[in-house]
Structure formats: C-alpha cells, structure tokens
Amino acid sequence: MPSSSPREIDPWKVKCAVRNAKIYGVEDRIDFVVGDFFLLAPFLKGDVVFISPPWGGPSYSKVESFTLDMLKPKDGFSIFQVAQRITPNIIMFLPRNVDINQVEELSWLSSPPLSVEIEENYIRERLKGVTAYFGNIASGSAGFLQLCSGTTS
Structure with a gap:
C-alpha cells in the first residue's frame, strides 16, 4: 500500500x-x-495523515469561535490522538473561525511536542478555511520536502 x-x-x-x-x-x-477512519485507524501506518473532519453543517459559520469539541463525530482532540497513532505528521483542514489557540494546543499536548504551522486558505480573497500542519510537515521543517518527494528515511 x-x-x-x-x-x-x-x-x-x-x-x-x-x-x-x-x-x-x-x-x-x-x-x-x-x-470509517476510527475503525480502520488502529491498523494503519503512514507518512502523513490528512484529516478534514465534518464541521457540523452550515451552522459552524454562525459561531464566533469554533472550538475543537464542536467537530463531528468526535472532538478534535480525540481525532488528533487517533491520527497520532498512525504518524506524527498530521494535516488538519478546519473551519475559518476555528479557535487557533486550541489548534496550537494540539502541538504542545503531544509527547513529544510537535512543530505546528497554521495557514489560512483563501478563495477569491475570502477566507474559507484553516490548514494546520503538525510534525515534520510543518513549513520550514527539513522533513517536509522529504515527505513530499517520497524520500522518507
């Protein structure tokens, strides 16, 4: 695979x-x-996990600050912990109004703490979402280019 x-x-x-x-x-x-990610995850190993969990429908945009416990079917902290069992290199696509402090918290709650880079995603000058990169895929990490080129060691 x-x-x-x-x-x-x-x-x-x-x-x-x-x-x-x-x-x-x-x-x-x-x-x-x-x-189902949660049923398959215990059997998976990989270089990178990309997660785009459901935001709970259009109502996510009506809250001022979207917290990770609002993600479905499980909260963002639980989803992140499951992904970490596969690899520490995780990409999460999240709502534009996500609580950035909580996203950063995911990195330092990890053991060992992970590097994190957060990027805003715009379409036609309108903020559409936020992408968080954890582990060696955080921008500026030497491992990012290796993972992208398929030359992991």
Missing part, C-alpha cells in the same frame, strides 16, 4: 479524490478506501 491511504465513508467523495489524484499525476502513490 502506498504511503498515503485516504479513508472516506462517502464513495462519491472518493471518486472525486481519485479524479483529482489523476489530474495531479499522483494516483499511483495513493490507495483510496471507503471506510
């Missing part, structure tokens, strides 16, 4: 992801599996 194996419950989303992987020429580096 290639180092990146997304798990998704919705087959339509997997179909879209496969199409995107083909467009970017990386389909041979990814195995796509339809399944």
